[in-house]
């Protein structure tokens with residue numbers, strides 16, 4: 001199978017598996033797992049923040065951040081296709097007791113400008129409106145097709161948000177993809193953010209895990225919420241070991257996934273009935289419109305599956321995601337199959 005449903009489907013590399021087998025472990029609920037501690041220290045260092053916390057999932061990292069930055073009854077502000085709003089089961093309402101205000105990014109990039117954000121902000125007046133407690137950013141933006149937010153854009157939003165007393169959380173599930181595409185460092189892309197969540201288990205290829213980074217006080221409080229949510233794990237260095245390999249080694253190869261995604265988009269663009277903006281494919285996600293084919297996305301995905309290719313369809317669109325288990329040859333095979341399916 002060529003599995004293009006997501007970059008969450010990768011299998012751990014040989015280096016990850018041997019690091020897992022050899023990992024020194026301890027009880028992480030007591031803060032005694034040396035491998036987890038090493039991963040957390042390294043993550044904080046890479047992001048230029050004071051501290052970090054290993055969490056089981058990106059969703060948990062995001063939701064702990066939403067909880068800690070807000071008070072019940074407030075709103076969080078996010079671009080309308082954002083993951084925290086669409087794919088985390090309403091957890092902001094369940095755990096933090098906040099409501100979500102969404103804003104559409106006019107240029108389609110998924111990255112709200114300060115003007116777009118500020119027009120939807122509520123800062124305490126009148127007293128009976130629910131104030132904005134947090135701004136959530138996403139880089140890369142998954143459902144805007146892996147689009148990237150440059151460092152200056154993020155810095156501008158953070159500076160202006162802080163000037164009006166609102167914190168900023170970055171859902172950086174694929175922040176290393178953004179850094180690769182923009183040829184910069186993740187620390188630059190997240191400089192002003194009060195907290196950042198990044199995934200080890202997406203483009204970086206680890207089997208499990210995410211890391212939440214922020215100030216020492218924030219991470220101290222995050223540790224309590226992780227435990228409260230059932231995410232206090234014990235000899236979890238076994239997983240952190242794979243995450244450490246992912247963090248150190250995988251960013252160096254992400255450009256391959258981006259080249260494969262671009263090649264895929266170029267090939268798809270040549271197929272009648274498919275519409276994709278090739279120039280917008282700058283990382284590892286390709287989302288394209290299939291309405292001109294006369295078939296539904298469900299029909300196309302079902303036929304592709306029979307040919308050994310997995311993709312996700314929603315509405316008139318299909319998403320394909322490249323990752324370390326997808327080769328250039330797999331992309332060519334996918335294009336051949338796709339031409340057949342559509343014909």
Ligand code: TLP
Pocket residue numbers: 005006007008056057058059060062083084087138140142171173174199201210
């Ligand atoms: N994204 C998954 C699905 O949930 C859609 C995927 O296949 O892309 N932030 C972003 C931007 C994400 O894309 C995801 C997962 C998460 C957070 C949540 O991470 P996990 O799955 O570890 O909870």
